[in-house]
Amino acid sequence: MNIQIMSGDIVVANWLDDRLQIIDEVHLPLFLKNFTDLESWLETRAIDAHRANSRLLKKALRLAERDDINTVLHVNAATITDNYWIRPIGSNLSYSDVKFNNDYFSNLALRGSYTSFNRVATSKHTSTPELTNIGSFEKCWKLKDGSWWLYKTANHKELFSELFIYTLGIMLGMNMAEYKRGEECIISRDFTNSASVNLEHANSFMGDNEKYEDVISKLQQLCPQAIPEYIKMIFLDTIVANPDRHTSNFGLLRDVNSGELLGLAPIFDHNMALISRGYPSSKAKKDILISLFIEVLETHPEYSDYLPKVTPDILQMALNEVNMRVQSKKIVDFIMNRYEKIIEESKFTMMNK
Numbered sequence: 001m002n003i004q005i006m007s008g009d010i011v012v013a014n015w016l017d018d019r020l021q022i023i024d025e026v027h028l029p030l031f032l033k034n035f036t037d038l039e040s041w042l043e044t045r046a047i048d049a050h051r052a053n054s055r056l057l058k059k060a061l062r063l064a065e066r067d068d069i070n071t072v073l074h075v076n077a078a079t080i081t082d083n084y085w086i087r088p089i090g091s092n093l094s095y096s097d098v099k100f101n102n103d104y105f106s107n108l109a110l111r112g113s114y115t116s117f118n119r120v121a122t123s124k125h126t127s128t129p130e131l132t133n134i135g136s137f138e139k140c141w142k143l144k145d146g147s148w149w150l151y152k153t154a155n156h157k158e159l160f161s162e163l164f165i166y167t168l169g170i171m172l173g174m175n176m177a178e179y180k181r182g183e184e185c186i187i188s189r190d191f192t193n194s195a196s197v198n199l200e201h202a203n204s205f206m207g208d209n210e211k212y213e214d215v216i217s218k219l220q221q222l223c224p225q226a227i228p229e230y231i232k233m234i235f236l237d238t239i240v241a242n243p244d245r246h247t248s249n250f251g252l253l254r255d256v257n258s259g260e261l262l263g264l265a266p267i268f269d270h271n272m273a274l275i276s277r278g279y280p281s282s283k284a285k286k287d288i289l290i291s292l293f294i295e296v297l298e299t300h301p302e303y304s305d306y307l308p309k310v311t312p313d314i315l316q317m318a319l320n321e322v323n324m325r326v327q328s329k330k331i332v333d334f335i336m337n338r339y340e341k342i343i344e345e346s347k348f349t350m351m352n353k
Contacts, residue, residue, distance in 0.1 A: 005028070012027045060117055203248050231306045
C-alpha cells in the first residue's frame with residue numbers, strides 16, 4: 001500500500017514499503033507524528049464494525065472487504081471533522097474530490113430501516129461520511145443549511161443526560177459542544193465547521209492512555225493553554241459521574257494553515273453519564289471518579305482555582321431549561337453530594353500544603 005497522506009491539498013507524507021516518509025511535519029496528523037503507524041491511524045478513523053447499521057452500510061455499498069482499513073480506504077480516509085485524507089501516489093485527486101457534500105446515507109446509518117437500506121443499495125452514490133463516523137452508538141451526519149450536524153440515537157434518560165450536562169456546562173462557563181433535542185436522538189453541531197479547524201482526538205497523542213496526570217503532562221508539552229479547560233472537563237465528568245471520557249471523545253483543535261494547536265475542543269459526548277444507565281446512588285462511600293479527581297488536586301492544588309461554583313439553584317435552572325420529566329431532587333442531591341466532597345477535599349488539601 002503506497003499512498004500519500006494529505007492535509008487539504010498539501011502532501012504531508014508518503015507511505016512507502018511500510019515506512020512513513022514525512023514531507024511536511026507542520027501539517028502532519030498528530031497521530032502519525034507521534035506513532036508513525038499508518039494502519040493504526042486508519043483504524044482509528046473507521047466506523048465501529050460492531051454497530052448493526054455499520055454492517056448494513058457496508059452491505060449496501062457492496063464493499064468486498066469490510067475490515068476497518070478497507071472501509072476507510074473506500075472514502076480516502078476523509079472525515080467531517082478534519083481535513084486529512086489519503087490518495088494513491090501518482091493520483092490527481094484533490095481535496096474537493098473527496099470532501100463530503102451530501103448526507104445520502106444518513107437515515108440508513110441512524111435508523112437502519114429496510115426502506116433506507118434498499119434505497120441506498122439501488123443508488124449510484126458510493127461516498128459517505130458514515131464510514132468514518134466513529135463511536136459505538138448508532139449515529140449519522142446530516143447536512144442542514146450548509147452545516148453538518150451529528151444525530152445520535154438516544155433513549156429518554158440518555159437524551160436527558162446529554163442535554164442537561166450540556167446546559168449545566170454552559171451555565172458554569174465551560175466550552176461545550178452544542179446539543180439539541182431530536183426525535184429519539186440527540187443532535188450536535190459540528191464544532192469544526194466542516195474542518196475549518198482540525199479536531200485532533202486525544203488518542204493521537206495519548207494512545208489509549210487516559211490517566212489524568214499523564215494527559216496533563218502531555219498537554220503541558222503540546223498545548224498548555226488547554227489545561228484549564230481539561231481540568232474543567234474532568235471536573236464536570238466527576239460531578240455528573242461520566243465514566244466514559246476515553247481518548248476518542250476529547251481532543252485538541254488545530255489550525256489547518258499554521259498547524260498550531262489552539263486549545264481543548266468543546267466538551268462533547270455525555271450519554272453514558274448521570275442517569276443514562278439508571279439513577280445512581282448519592283450515598284456511595286467510595287467513588288473512583290471522585291478519588292481520581294482529588295488526586296489531581298492533591299498534586300496540583302492551584303487547579304482548584306479553575307473549578308466553577310455549583311449550587312442547587314444552578315442545577316434547578318438547568319433542569320428547568322431542559323424541561324424533561326425526571327426525578328429532579330435525586331439529580332440535584334446526587335450532583336451536590338459529589339461537588340461538596342470535591343470542595344471539602346480541595347480545601348483540606350490547600351490547608352495542608
